[in-house]
Structures are given as structure tokens and as C-alpha cells.
Amino acid sequence: MCDCERALELLSLELDGQLTPEEKGELEAHLAGCGECRRAAEELRQLHTILPELEEEVPDGLHQAIMDRIGAEKVVPLSRARRPSQLRRWASLAAVFAVILLGAGTWRLFAGSGLSGGTAAPAAANAAPEAAAAARDTASSGAESTGQTEEQPKMVSGQGDVSNDVSQPAQESAAPQDGEGEGAALRMVPPASAQPTPAPEEAGESGQTGGQQAVTFGILPAEAAPEGAVQPDAETTETLRANCAAWLADSAFDQKDRVDTTLVFVAPVTEGDLAAAVCDGESAALLDGTDWAVTLGDTIGHDYAVLLCDSETLAVLGYVPIA
Amino acid sequence: MTEQELVERAKRGDETAFEALVTDNEKRIYNLCRRLVGNPEDAAELTQEAFLNAWRGLGRFQGESSFSTWLYRLASNACIDFLRKEKRRQSLSMTVSLDDDEEERQVELPDERYAPEGELERSEARRAVAEGLEKLTAEHRQVLVMRELNGLSYAEIGAVLGLEEGTVKSRIARARNALRKVLTEQGNFFSERSSRK
Incomplete structure (x- = not known):
């Protein structure tokens, strides 16, 4: 049976053309006997007609103002943080190489006089012959020939290959691969440009010039971050994930039990996050553009949460309402 | 594209x-x-x-x-x-702010003072409805504007607000009735309009 409250709901649905035939019958039956609701129907119809007329044109200059602000943004959505990220990775890989080379050099030095070198040396010693042989094979078809009779040190990066012919699995293989070098000068060539998609480094960038005992290699990040966003390292991500999962468990969110806290995605906070953030006064003071927006759960659907964490303490400062 | x-x-x-x-x-x-x-x-x-x-x-x-x-x-x-x-x-002072609002709106629609009578009435009706909208809760205003001005479907509104469609339907119905109530209580909005017909 249809009472007035139900009738008002049905009237609303009718305005949007969402009534089923049964509901329409129900409504008409009620209206036939209810003057109040007949008046309500008329009034609701008037409002339904007038409301769309409130729509205004966009004020003059607004479109341009929007585009001016977009243009004033110095960074472009994707490539924003690639550079620092690549440099960091490259710098740490370079440091690893430097240690190995030093170790290898030491080994040579000591091997000559019958002593063994430091901790890096045994590993270097074991890896060296195989790596050198492998490197020789791959390099033989390449452009690098220096005319040296001794084995040439060839540092091969995880992804690219100096000869551009042989592709290697994209793992961090910098450590196990090693070479011995006698007076080898290490020349490191950074990637020519920060590219959003991984591409094999061309031999040209990392080629050797004749006569020089230079080792060059191209380095690519081992994995590309999704959409080119800056992300913290694995350990930090895990700490963030754990902090957020714990915070969520203690919270009063409806969806907290449905959020899969094994799924985590971390990105720098955006202006939108900062504007929409909910946190208490103390935390709000700590919240700034250097902090992390941590998304827990599956973003397809509604079973996820976005929490904001301090870049230094990694503690949860607040959250971003999803709806 | x-x-x-x-x-x-x-x-x-x-x-x-x-x-x-x-x-x-x-x-x-x-x-x-x-x-x-x-x-x-x-x-x-x-x-x-x-x-x-x-x-x-x-x-x-x-x-x-x-x-x-x-x-x-x-x-x-x-x-x-x-x-x-x-x-x-x-800090809201009801009488003062209401008067201010009305003055503001008169400034916004200057030309309509010279419009033919029918249009004038229509624009006043629009103004009354706009004022009525502002008296609704933000929640009601939100769904009503999305449905009536933006023309979003129930499903789209649900997607924007993270609500089930059923929730959207009932919220819109309540919003419409809240607006009707505000305009009725405020004065002659409906009675004037219906008496003209």
C-alpha cells in the first residue's frame, strides 16, 4: 500500500522517469485519493522545471584563468619526479660498482704478491673469470674493441648491453657481474635523457673509444614506477603500509574490514589531497607537500583507503575522504 | 577523440x-x-x-x-x-546575512528589472529557488544540483559520491521535498504561482 511518504518518493522517481509500471499504478492510485500529494506533485514539478534554469554560463575569463594556472605549473604530470629518482638509483648503482672495482683492483694487487684481498675480493675473484668470459663473448660482436690483449673489464648493466645485441634479464645483476681491471679507468655514462618508458640503452651512448681502457655502461632503473611517480624505497613502503594498516584497524571506517591491506600504493601527496585531508589540529600542522599519500586496498571499487603519512616519521597524520 | x-x-x-x-x-x-x-x-x-x-x-x-x-x-x-x-x-547573524544576500542578488541581475513582466516573474522565481537551495543541507544541495543542473544520472551521482543507487534515489527525493518545504515556509512561492495559472 502506498502512504504519503512513499508517494513523495515515487513522485521524485517519476520526475526522473524512473518509475516502473507497477510503481506508476501505485502512485496514481494514491494521488486519486490524496489532495495533499496532488498538490505536492504539482509543486515538485514546478521545482523540477525551474531548477535547470539556474544553470549559468561560465564567467568570462574563467576558462583562460584555468589554462593560465595549468601553464604556470612548472612540471608536467608524468615526468615530474623521474629525474631525481633515476639519479638516486644510478648513484647507488655507481657506488656498488665502485666498491666492486676497488675490491677487484685490490685482489689483483694482492694476488700478484700471494696475498688475498678484502671481503669483496673472493667474490670478485670467483665471479671474475666467468663474467670476463661472458663479457668477452658478448663484447666480441660489439663495437668495443680496444686492442688490449688482456681481458677487458666489461660492466654490463641489468638491462642494456654494451654491444646492443644481447639482451639480459632486467635484474640487478651489477653485483655478481664483475671484471678485473688493471689500471682501468671507470667512466660512467648517465642515461642521456630521462625517459618515461624503459628502453634499451643504445650502444652508442655507452661505447668505448679506441685505445682507452674505459668501462662504460648504461643503467636503467630495475623497475619502472607506475605512471612515473616518485616512490619511496621498498623498506619505507613496507613501514608505511604497516603503519597505515594498523591505523585503519583502530579506526572507525565502515570499509576497514574490506580493505585488503596487502595492496599498497604510495605517491607524494597532491594539492588535492592536502585540500581534502582530514586530520586533527596537531597533525594538520605537520602535513605538507613532502608527505606521502598511501593507498591501501583495491582502488577498483570502494574497498580502499587513502591515508596521509609524514615523510620523516612515516606516521599517519590523517586521511583523504574517498567520497 | x-x-x-x-x-x-x-x-x-x-x-x-x-x-x-x-x-x-x-x-x-x-x-x-x-x-x-x-x-x-x-x-x-x-x-x-x-x-x-x-x-x-x-x-x-x-x-x-x-x-x-x-x-x-x-x-x-x-x-x-x-x-x-x-x-x-x-558567526551567523540570521537577519543581517539574509538582507545582505538579497542585495547581492539584486546586483547580479540588473537587466531583468526592465524585462517584460512574465520574464521578470520567472527570474524572481529562479532567484527564490536559488535562495531556497542555499538553505538546504550541503548533502541535499549536492545531489539536487548534480541531478537537476548537471544532469547526472543516479548511477553517475552514486559513482561521484561513493553511494549506492538506492541511497541516491532516496536522498534526491528527500532533497526535493526539503526544498519544497523551505519555499512553502518562506512565503508565497507556490501559492502565487499556482494562482496565476
Whole structure:
């Protein structure tokens, strides 16, 4: 049976053309006997007609103002943080190489006089012959020939290959691969440009010039971050994930039990996050553009949460309402 | 070009593609903000911020909803936040603020004083409805504006606000009736109009 409250709901649905035939019958039956609701129907119809007329044109200059602000943004959505990220990775890989080379050099030095070198040396010693042989094979078809009779040190990066012919699995293989070098000068060539998609480094960038005992290699990040966003390292991500999962468990969110806290995605906070953030006064003071927006759960659907964490303490400062 | 294609290009920094997205969405976003916060200046500012946040956040947008749904959500949240802050900031004096509002609106529609009588009545009716809207809760105003001004479907509104369709339906029904009640209590809105017919 249809009472007035139900009738008002049905009237609303009718305005949007969402009534089923049964509901329409129900409504008409009620209206036939209810003057109040007949008046309500008329009034609701008037409002339904007038409301769309409130729509205004966009004020003059607004479109341009929007585009001016977009243009004033110095960074472009994707490539924003690639550079620092690549440099960091490259710098740490370079440091690893430097240690190995030093170790290898030491080994040579000591091997000559019958002593063994430091901790890096045994590993270097074991890896060296195989790596050198492998490197020789791959390099033989390449452009690098220096005319040296001794084995040439060839540092091969995880992804690219100096000869551009042989592709290697994209793992961090910098450590196990090693070479011995006698007076080898290490020349490191950074990637020519920060590219959003991984591409094999061309031999040209990392080629050797004749006569020089230079080792060059191209380095690519081992994995590309999704959409080119800056992300913290694995350990930090895990700490963030754990902090957020714990915070969520203690919270009063409806969806907290449905959020899969094994799924985590971390990105720098955006202006939108900062504007929409909910946190208490103390935390709000700590919240700034250097902090992390941590998304827990599956973003397809509604079973996820976005929490904001301090870049230094990694503690949860607040959250971003999803709806 | 589809919205998806434009978004893909915009993600790679194509400002022209993003401008197309702005053009497609600016009127509805502006009107959403205009009716949610009640004045054109703040609405313009919030509209700019919505698009700017969308531009900055494109890297994070993964297509889990349509771009315009996401944009509506950004704008809507920003407006609600703005209203909360405004509420905290202002100490409301009912009689004074009502008078101020009416004066403001008269300034906004100067030409209509000289319009033929029928149109004048119509524009006054619109003004009355606009004022009535502002007396609703932000929640009611939100769904009513999205349905009646932006023309979003129940499903789309549900996607923007993270609500089930059934919830959207009943909220819209309650919003419409709340508006009707406000206009009835305020005075002669309906009785005048119906007596003219």
C-alpha cells in the first residue's frame, strides 16, 4: 500500500522517469485519493522545471584563468619526479660498482704478491673469470674493441648491453657481474635523457673509444614506477603500509574490514589531497607537500583507503575522504 | 577523440588535450560549485582549483572511474571543505546575512528589472529557488544540483559520491521535498504561482 511518504518518493522517481509500471499504478492510485500529494506533485514539478534554469554560463575569463594556472605549473604530470629518482638509483648503482672495482683492483694487487684481498675480493675473484668470459663473448660482436690483449673489464648493466645485441634479464645483476681491471679507468655514462618508458640503452651512448681502457655502461632503473611517480624505497613502503594498516584497524571506517591491506600504493601527496585531508589540529600542522599519500586496498571499487603519512616519521597524520 | 584518449595524452603533458577536457567539463563544474557555495567568486576560484588538482593528480588517476566522475568528486569535496571552513569562520547573524544576500542578488541581475513582466516573474522565481537551495543541507544541495543542473544520472551521482543507487534515489527525493518545504515556509512561492495559472 502506498502512504504519503512513499508517494513523495515515487513522485521524485517519476520526475526522473524512473518509475516502473507497477510503481506508476501505485502512485496514481494514491494521488486519486490524496489532495495533499496532488498538490505536492504539482509543486515538485514546478521545482523540477525551474531548477535547470539556474544553470549559468561560465564567467568570462574563467576558462583562460584555468589554462593560465595549468601553464604556470612548472612540471608536467608524468615526468615530474623521474629525474631525481633515476639519479638516486644510478648513484647507488655507481657506488656498488665502485666498491666492486676497488675490491677487484685490490685482489689483483694482492694476488700478484700471494696475498688475498678484502671481503669483496673472493667474490670478485670467483665471479671474475666467468663474467670476463661472458663479457668477452658478448663484447666480441660489439663495437668495443680496444686492442688490449688482456681481458677487458666489461660492466654490463641489468638491462642494456654494451654491444646492443644481447639482451639480459632486467635484474640487478651489477653485483655478481664483475671484471678485473688493471689500471682501468671507470667512466660512467648517465642515461642521456630521462625517459618515461624503459628502453634499451643504445650502444652508442655507452661505447668505448679506441685505445682507452674505459668501462662504460648504461643503467636503467630495475623497475619502472607506475605512471612515473616518485616512490619511496621498498623498506619505507613496507613501514608505511604497516603503519597505515594498523591505523585503519583502530579506526572507525565502515570499509576497514574490506580493505585488503596487502595492496599498497604510495605517491607524494597532491594539492588535492592536502585540500581534502582530514586530520586533527596537531597533525594538520605537520602535513605538507613532502608527505606521502598511501593507498591501501583495491582502488577498483570502494574497498580502499587513502591515508596521509609524514615523510620523516612515516606516521599517519590523517586521511583523504574517498567520497 | 574520446575522453579516455584525451586523458592519456594529458597524462603525458599534452596541455591541449587537457584544455579539451576543461572545455567539456567547465560549465558543469562551475555550476556545481556555484550552487554549492552560493557565490560566483568562490565558485570561480574553486573551479580553477578543481582543474588544477586534476592536472596535478593525473599521474595518480588510474581510470578506475571516468575522468569527469573523478573531476566532480574533486570539485565536490573541495566545495564541502570550503563550506565547512566558512561555517567555522563566520558567526551567523540570521537577519543581517539574509538582507545582505538579497542585495547581492539584486546586483547580479540588473537587466531583468526592465524585462517584460512574465520574464521578470520567472527570474524572481529562479532567484527564490536559488535562495531556497542555499538553505538546504550541503548533502541535499549536492545531489539536487548534480541531478537537476548537471544532469547526472543516479548511477553517475552514486559513482561521484561513493553511494549506492538506492541511497541516491532516496536522498534526491528527500532533497526535493526539503526544498519544497523551505519555499512553502518562506512565503508565497507556490501559492502565487499556482494562482496565476
